[in-house]
Amino acid sequence: MKIFVCLKQVPDTEAKIKFKPDGSGLDPSGIKWVMNPYDEFAVEEAIKFRELNPGSQIFVISVGPKERVVESIRTALAMGADEGLLVIGPDNLDAYSTAKALAEAIKKESGAQVIFTGKLSIDTNQASVSQMLGEFLNIPHATVVSKFQSSGDSANVERDIEGGAKEKIQLKTPCVIAANKGLNLPRYASLPGIMKAKKKIIKEYDLAALGVSDLDRKVSYVQFTLPAEKPPVKLLQGDSSAQVSELIHLLRDEAKAL
Amino acid sequence: MPTTLVFVEHQDGQIKRSSQELLQIATQNNQKTLAVAFGSHAKSLASACAQNGAQEVHLVCDSKLDHYNSELYLAAMSVIVEKTSPQFILASSSSVGRDLFPRLAAKTGAGIVSDAIALTFEGSNLKAKKPLYAGKCFATAEFKNCSSQIVLMRANQIPLTTVAAGAGQLVEHSLPATDLKTIVQEIVKGSSKKMDLTEANIVISGGRGLKEASNFKLLHDLADVLGATVGASRAVVDAGWVSHDMQVGQTGKTVAPTLYIAVGVSGAIQHLAGMSGSKVIVAINNDANAPIFQKATYGIVGDLFEVLPKLTEEFRKVLGK
Structure with a gap:
């Protein structure tokens, strides 16, 4: 079966944020880019799920500028994912366009049994792409997931909700699972893993081929300011x-x- | 007059404060304010919605909606959006809000911004200010190409006041039949009955300075007196002293209460990012050079094991508890 992991590259949490001189956005100079921390839980859960389902394959997919995003895809491949998919796009695509691009690419790869994502990315804190992806693919989703188990055509998950409470739910697969901290302990890439990752395939798509245009952008950010x-x-x-x-x-x- | 739909969350028969804020924001900005509430007891909220400015109160009084189910809530919300065609939709950046509305946005071709802290209504456009990189900076989100504009707001952003009451006309809808792929089997309540960190008006956070897990009791004692919620730094969550839902910071929760008390928290950049929007910050730490003091309004350099019990005792006297 096919397992997908969607990941985003974000500035390291240690990063000091500076803007371009005209205030139009982030000044990327000196920023160290890393895999979004919640996406590491998604990669790990996919690997654990593959261990229980021999013969399955993990595809890791990301949208963004090729030069840097390819690094995070390689990190996931070094952790153990099988193949990479890179959707080449600008660095500030909004959630709607991103989810549409991911959904179209996953359809072109003839679908997935389970799609793992992080519960949110720590740059915009939007927490939207996973649910939108579920809608575009017409499959159920569960967000803020801290426990996942799946067999046959269903998955049992636990979600963290407010006040430390948990919700136990059952979803039909295929489904989208958005990982919270606590789901697992992500492994580090081993040296052999890193060597192997260099030879793994990373397929490329561009936004136009996936039918995503500027008309799909619904949100843009302006007027960047630092806290007083x-x-x-x-x-x-x-x-x-x-x-x-x-x-x-x-x-x-x-x-x-x- | 543009129409704003406000999704009203409620608990124990009361509208949550965060939803009250949204009704008041819409009403104060000359919107035709429509409230939406779900669940078998939703009707009892109608007069409170009207008092906060709602012209119409749209209800789906179905016991299937007493607990959140992503598919049923989506179905119910879609019906109301289709019938009312609102320009703007406001909801809380809560557990339910964050799960439900992105999917509604994808379904209806709406734009969505979550985690907003301020709104500007400009005719048929809404602008939402929000923190990025967990509060290391702010930006204004603008919409285009949208069927409607959805904003999820953080709690505690405006003081509650009295607004002109709305007519509160009741409009009932029924839940459409839905072929469910998601079943909620059980809700396991958390150990704490306190408000969630993101909604709390006072937060008391503990860090490594507490030395061991059992010393969190000192924070809980103070929290009980102040009606506060207890948070924690990443270091002590990773050490397993407390659970992740208590973590404040860039990989935990971003909070902006009226009062934030950091006890034995040194103030790593990720923690500061998650709490520096708090209105008043108190830091208690034995290291005068701890970065937390750069963000603090008031600081006590001292031994927390000496200061905390005295603080709890004094507050108890002053507040008469």
């Missing part, structure tokens, strides 16, 4: 009792936070 500078911290003096009463006084009377 905070005034320096007010350090409270004296022994701990004095600090505590001063803090309570400030929270009530100055900050009015209570």
